[in-house]
Structure formats: structure tokens, C-alpha cells
Amino acid sequence: MTEQQPVAVLGGGSFGTAIANLLAENGQRVLQWMRDPEQAEAMRTQRENPRYLKGVKLHPGVEPLNDLHATLAACELVFVAIPSSALRSALQPFAADLAGKLLISTTKGIEANGFKLMSQILAEVAPQSRIGVLSGPNLAKEVAEHALTATVIASEDEELCERVQQALHGRTFRVYASRDSFGVELGGALKNVYAIIAGMAAAMGMGENTKSMLITRALAEMTRFAVKLGANPMTFLGLAGVGDLIVTCTSPKSRNYQVGFALGEGLSLEDAVARLGEVAEGVNTLKVLKHKAEEMQVYMPLVAGLHAILFEGRTLAQVIEALMRAEPKTDVDFIPISGF
Numbered sequence: 133m134t135e136q137q138p139v140a141v142l143g144g145g146s147f148g149t150a151i152a153n154l155l156a157e158n159g160q161r162v163l164q165w166m167r168d169p170e171q172a173e174a175m176r177t178q179r180e181n182p183r184y185l186k187g188v189k190l191h192p193g194v195e196p197l198n199d200l201h202a203t204l205a206a207c208e209l210v211f212v213a214i215p216s217s218a219l220r221s222a223l224q225p226f227a228a229d230l231a232g233k234l235l236i237s238t239t240k241g242i243e244a245n246g247f248k249l250m251s252q253i254l255a256e257v258a259p260q261s262r263i264g265v266l267s268g269p270n271l272a273k274e275v276a277e278h279a280l281t282a283t284v285i286a287s288e289d290e291e292l293c294e295r296v297q298q299a300l301h302g303r304t305f306r307v308y309a310s311r312d313s314f315g316v317e318l319g320g321a322l323k324n325v326y327a328i329i330a331g332m333a334a335a336m337g338m339g340e341n342t343k344s345m346l347i348t349r350a351l352a353e354m355t356r357f358a359v360k361l362g363a364n365p366m367t368f369l370g371l372a373g374v375g376d377l378i379v380t381c382t383s384p385k386s387r388n389y390q391v392g393f394a395l396g397e398g399l400s401l402e403d404a405v406a407r408l409g410e411v412a413e414g415v416n417t418l419k420v421l422k423h424k425a426e427e428m429q430v431y432m433p434l435v436a437g438l439h440a441i442l443f444e445g446r447t448l449a450q451v452i453e454a455l456m457r458a459e460p461k462t463d464v465d466f467i468p469i470s471g472f
């Protein structure tokens with residue numbers, strides 16, 4: 133009998149480790165690549181990820197490595213969990229090794245230069261590869277602790293979706309398929325911005341009505357933007373849209389929410405990010421999104437308001453006043469008002 137090919141996970145952070153464990157629990161041998169040899173050694177000997185996922189045992193089927201060339205040579209199915217700011221520079225030198233692979237991006241961010249999503253960067257770096265996007269309400273710690281969880285694998289490549297479902301679908305993790313990879317990927321990136329706002333609102337002790345208004349208007353805003361870029365609005369009613377928006381805007385386990393909470397407590401952005409010590413993609417996404425919304429002339433008052441507070445010297449009180457006093461609008465964009 134031939135030995136089963138291992139699966140690769142690129143990234144030594146909390147989500148990479150949670151995905152590596154899930155794959156191993158499903159019987160796969162997993163090569164988890166990380167750039168730091170000391171971290172790989174610590175994980176090999178301690179059998180946990182002490183920096184990013186403390187208290188969660190690393191499955192015996194996960195091999196932490198720091199040789200990316202060897203990792204890619206051994207695997208065809210490759211999950212990518214590297215922050216958006218580093219994904220291109222980390223993988224570009226290994227472009228030749230990525231040819232022919234099935235690359236699954238789990239990274240929820242946008243590259244500033246040209247407003248590129250991670251799957252688009254992967255396609256540029258490795259045009260000979262097959263690409264999918266994994267996104268949904270998937271807090272790493274909860275995935276790792278086996279909270280019942282669902283996610284979406286999105287790609288026009290049906291066989292790739294099936295491969296990912298086979299590899300990841302299990303007792304505590306359901307994997308749904310979608311063909312709208314653009315909408316799924318945009319949903320995962322955009323919701324991080326609103327999680328920062330939700331964290332601020334929580335720190336300021338705002339009411340439940342306010343939290344609900346924020347989440348619902350966030351969904352309206354992100355859907356409006358995505359549709360202008362060509363995504364299917366229905367995708368935003370799914371796990372990678374409203375599902376991920378809810379979890380990230382309501383959970384103190386979300387890093388973006390934590391940054392917002394720290395801001396609401398009065399910390400500067402710099403201090404809030406430093407206190408977190410992990411990636412909060414929403415901060416970069418906010419800058420990129422504000423610029424793109426202006427360029428495309430999409431009305432995004434929450435994005436504009438958060439940007440004004442963080443980067444334009446406006447106070448929270450000024451922004452809240454402006455948002456609440458803005459001219460009345462219709463509720464759901466896609467229902468014509470004359471239809472009532």
C-alpha cells in the first residue's frame with residue numbers, strides 16, 4: 133500500500149495550528165511550516181504552540197517544520213495561514229515550488245497595492261496552481277477546542293472543494309462549499325473592520341440595541357460594497373458573510389474586537405495593537421477599504437467614521453453625532469422602496 137501524501141499548513145499562528153490539528157485528527161499527516169526554527173523546535177518538543185495557542189495539545193500527526201522548500205515538495209494540498217501583510221513576500225521566493233499545488237487561503241485581509249485579495253496574490257505568485265478560499269465564523273481557539281463549527285470552502289474548482297471537504301470535514305467541523313469565492317473572501321476580510329467598531333462599542337458600555345444596529349448596518353454596508361465590486365449579495369447571508377460578522381463582532385476572543393475594545397478604553401491604536409501581540413487584519417483593511425470606497429463612490433459611513441477616529445483626529449463623540457444625525461436612509465438596499 134502506498135503511503136498517503138501529507139498535507140501542508142503554512143503559518144505557525146493560532147489559525148494555522150488549529151487547522152493543522154483538525155487535519156491530523158482526520159487521519160492526515162500534516163507538515164506545518166513556520167518561519168521561526170526556534171518555534172518549530174519548541175512545538176516539536178513541547179507538543180503545543182506556546183506563543184499562539186497555549187493550552188491546546190498538538191496532535192501527534194502534526195510535524196512542525198521550518199523548511200518551506202521541503203514542506204512543499206512533499207505535499208499537494210496546501211493551506212495558507214500567513215497574515216496578509218506577509219503572504220506575498222513569504223511565498224514569492226517559492227513560486228516554482230507552488231506550481232501544480234492546491235492552495236487554500238485562510239487569510240482574511242486585502243493587499244493595499246491594487247486592492248488584491250489573497251487568492252489573487254496566490255494566482256499571481258503561482259499561476260500554475262489551483263486555488264480555493266476557506267472562510268467562515270472560525271475563531272481559532274474554539275476550532276482548536278472542538279466547539280461545533282462550520283466553514284465554507286469556495287472555489288470554482290469543484291474537485292478542489294471536495295478534496296478540502298474530505299480533508300477537514302469531521303465530528304466538530306462542517307465544511308460547506310460555495311462557488312462564489314470572491315464574495316466569500318471579501319466577507320472574511322471586510323468583517324474585521326466592523327469587529328473593531330463592535331469592540332469599541334462594548335468597551336463604552338453601549339446597549340444591545342446599539343450592538344444589533346451596528347452589526348446589521350455593517351452587513352448592509354459590506355454587502356453594498358461587495359456588490360459594487362461584482363460579488364453575489366446572497367453570499368453575505370451565509371457563513372462567510374453574516375456568520376463571520378456575528379462571531380467577530382460579538383466575541384472577546386476576536387483579535388479585531390480586542391483592538392476595538394482597547395481603543396474604547398482609551399488606548400492609542402499603537403498601544404492597542406502592541407497589547408494584542410497577534411495579527412488584527414482589520415486595521416490594514418480599514419485603510420485600504422476607505423480608499424477603495426471613495427474611489428468606487430460607495431456609501432460606507434461606518435468605515436468612514438472609524439477611519440476618521442483612527443487616522444483623521446476626529447473624536448468618537450463627533451463621529452457618533454454625525455452618524456446618528458446623517459440623513460435618513462432605506463433599510464435594505466436591494467428592496468426597492470416603491471415595493472412597500
Ligand SMILES: NC(=O)C1=CN([C@@H]2O[C@H](COP(=O)(O)OP(=O)(O)OC[C@H]3O[C@@H](n4cnc5c(N)ncnc54)[C@H](OP(=O)(O)O)[C@@H]3O)[C@@H](O)[C@H]2O)C=CC1
Binds near residue numbers: 143149213238241409
Ligand atoms: N485566529 C483566528 O481565529 C483566525 C484567523 N484567520 C486568518 O488567518 C490568518 C493568520 O492568522 P493567525 O494564524 O490567527 O495569526 P497569528 O497572529 O496567530 O500568527 C501569525 C503567524 O504568521 C507568521 N508570520 C508573520 N509574518 C510572516 C512572514 N513574513 N512569513 C511567514 N510567517 C509569518 C507568524 O510568525 P512569527 O511568530 O514568526 O512572527 C505567526 O506564526 C489571518 O489573516 C487571519 O485573519 C482566519 C480565521 C480565524
Ligand SMILES: O=C(CO)COP(=O)(O)O
Binds near residue numbers: 269270
Ligand atoms: O476571522 C476570525 C473568526 O472567523 C478571527 O477573527 P480575529 O482575527 O478578529 O480573531
